Amino acid sequence: MLVQLQFVLLSLPIIIAAEVITLWLNGFCLSAPVRSVSSPLSLMMFQEIAVPISCVLSRSSSNLPKPPHNMAVVGSTMGLSPRTVPHLRKTHIPNPNSPRTKLPSLYKSPSTREVENAKKLCILTAIKPINVEKEKAKFFKSDFSYNPQFEYSCPVSPLVLARHNNASDRFLTQAVHIMELALQRYGSYERFEQVTGGSLLTKSRIWQSVKRYMEKEGCMGEIVVQVTDDLLSRASMTVVNCRPTLTINVSTAREHWLEGMLRHEIGTHYFRGINNCHQPWSSSAGRKKLNLKPLNPTEEGLASIHSVLFRKDPTLWRAALLYYTVYQASSMSFTQLFHSLGRFVQDPNTRWDYCVRAKRGQTDTAQPGCFSKDQVYLDGVLKILRYRDKINFPLLMALGKVSFEDVDRLKPLAQMENIRIPHFVQDQARYADQLTKIMAVNQLTDEELKAII
Secondary structure: OEEEEEOOOOOOOOOOOHHHHHHHHOOOEOOOOOOOOOOOOOOOOOOEEOOOOOOOOOOOOOOOOOOOOOOOEOOOOOOOOOEOOOOOOOOOOOOOOOOOOOOOOOOOOOOHHHHHHHOOOEHHHHOOOOOHHHHHHHHHHOOOOOOOEOOOOOOOOHHHHHHOOOOOOOOHHHHHHHHHHHHHHHOOHHHHHHHHHOOEOOHHHHHHHHHHHHHHHOOOOOOEEEEEOOOOOOEEEEEEOOEEEEEEEHHHOEOOOHHHHHHHHHHHHHHHHHHHOOOOOOOHHHHHHOOOOOOOOHHHHHHHHHHHOOOOOOOOHHHHHHHHHHHHHOOOOHHHHHHHHHHOOOOHHHHHHHHHHHHOOOOEOOOOOOOHHHHHHHHHHHHHHHOOOOOOHHHHHHOOOOOHHHHHHHHHHOOOOOEOOOHHHHOHHHHHHHHHHHHHHOOOOHHHHHHHO
């Protein structure tokens, strides 16, 4: 069941072009279709309508470098000035019995090249099995001895899958240590989840929390929000019908973790995507001309840090378990992987979810193999923590979808008008303190990170 919520209190201009659809895929999209809005959507808050998802797109010093003085910020005014204030129109909440009002569309007549690209699928959508529930029933009925045989509506070529079947053990020691620390503190993952995550939220509470967060960031009316229970991840930022769309997995939305998820998806992916639109490297040709490094692992590493920022216990459990699961999957069958995860997770449903993520793309999961994208989270976190004292985090946000390694050389070329800086990055001393806390809680030291990175 897929539920869509339109948050439109303020009809803010949406500064994103149809060409940037691939930006939301964080480097793992072949292309995404560009389509016009097929039917009018209500502007009424809490309007629920069923829609399809077109593509699933991701101990330091406090003396962080200050953002440039000519940086103009649009959004929340907390901590930075001056601010370019967009022209706002009056709030309009129509009568539910009146004809539906059409939302702004980003559609434009596609070029021949865009039409050709539209035929290609986002890899993250293409590798999602279409028979997950059927195979899950077989797996559980077999007492966890059956290797699922996954089916796909548009299978990805073996060549593409091979590019994402390269698991690394570079940070395996750190991943295991992070999870063992959590087990020492809480006894089990389930207890860790209950204590640190809190209770699961109802849809109405999810919507209320999202509304508060959007108001805080000054982005009300810019993003369509959907709530579903059919998602391999906890949330995703995508483009649907040319509209930025946040999809939240209701089965994993917990009270103490939800805002971190919003910092991950909106505060990081969405804002960096919007900022990227203003930059000379916004196109693939521009990136190639400037010889930019891949946006990952920086993109997902930064988002993962923002997920645990301000938590009482910022244990990097999820990033660590995803890294470990991918590594194990590369040399194990599905059933072997499932039992291997029992070392850290007891609940069979949770283990199933992690195994499906690591094995997605495979048809016969009796064979060893993995989808290695999930290792970028811990990879990116550790690299950012390693160089946290040298990274200008507001500038990293302002430049858009770039690696932290490219920031210094791109700064002279950057367009700083109308960039968006999330509120939680603006107090740089507090931000630095939180990075220190993440290091301490996960028992990471500068000496260790310098040795491995």
